[in-house]
Amino acid sequence: MGGSAVPAVVAVIGGGRMGAGIAQSFAVAGSSVTVVESGEPAAAAALERVATGLRRAFERGGLTEPPDAVLGRVTAAGSPDGLPPDADLVVEAVPEDLALKARVLAMAERAVGAHTVLATNTSSLPVGELAAALARPERFLGMHFFNPVPVSELVELVVAPQTADVTLAAARDWTHALGKKDVVVKDSPGFASSRLGVALGLEAIRMVEEGVAEPEAIDDAMRLGYRHPMGPLRLTDLVGLDVRLAIAEHLHTTLGERFAPPRLLREKVARGELGRKSGQGFYTWR
Incomplete structure (x- = not known):
């Protein structure tokens, strides 16, 4: 370097x-x-x-x-x-x-x-x-x-x-x-980082949707269990739920059903719950 x-x-x-x-x-x-x-x-x-x-x-x-x-x-x-x-x-x-x-x-x-x-x-x-x-x-x-x-x-x-x-x-x-x-x-859909990051984030959203665990518990599982610097749902809030939805829709079109956006993600974006920039996503931001 x-x-x-x-x-x-x-x-x-x-x-x-x-x-x-x-x-x-x-x-x-x-x-x-x-x-x-x-x-x-x-x-x-x-x-x-x-x-x-x-x-x-x-x-x-x-x-x-x-x-x-x-x-x-x-x-x-x-x-x-x-x-x-x-x-x-x-x-x-x-x-x-x-x-x-x-x-x-x-x-x-x-x-x-x-x-x-x-x-x-x-x-x-x-x-x-x-x-x-x-x-x-x-x-x-x-x-x-x-x-x-x-x-x-x-x-x-x-x-x-x-x-x-x-x-x-x-x-x-x-x-x-x-x-x-x-x-x-x-050059490929989602490159490396977005493809892997979105896959993890979408599955975390599905887990919230299915009532498997609360967002904080899911994030703590990845942060403490896998040493991720932050959990996938907090990261989704920081990136912006609208941004994550747009990427997921693109990957869904190009790579198939495994990137289909969860219903909960679409509903939150429709309500204007976009994450930190709107004050509300999977977490409340003050």
Whole structure:
């Protein structure tokens, strides 16, 4: 891992929780980062998310620089016109919608140089289909970061058939420069992490639905018995029940009945019980 360097100029399209975390991580490592959002209010909110994350990291002792010094390397733009043409890396972190991601990536490719690596942060959508929307698909791959990005150790690198070896090598170097570990997987439904994580989460939801045990008991069984850092239902609350449902529906379509979303998951999403972001999921969040 020693000797790797982060890209000098990074753009992150989408400044929500994941995008802000990705931006924060590259800025802490020394990159100049631009977060691109749709509209100035959204851009300002994204910048505030990065600032909040930096303050929290500083309070935990996780920063060697003052937060304001790191934030000085981050800018936010309210339109695609703000994409830096000299970007070494552009990471797309917009919602999990295949058509939206394809449009955003094609737009970004037109705005940057031929040397730029494009990456999608999708957790389950087919990277090869997204690559088909690009003129230079060999410069594209999946870089699936995990929430919360600044403290998560893993980046899942997803290689499409079109991805060039040099693109993967660059992404691995940048991952190591962030102080993270990479796993490399071939493009397939759900990759490795989402496929396994969703399978466990859906079975835990079915157990609640069937009255096998309360959510806390199921989570404690995995946390204490299998040394998982948190149980599958608490993790579902953190990810968002709507996000988990969307991934499950995609895997159900591509991989079959074993990923059929449980009725309880659909009902909770319909009621707006989306997890931590709504205040209620399998747990009550205050």
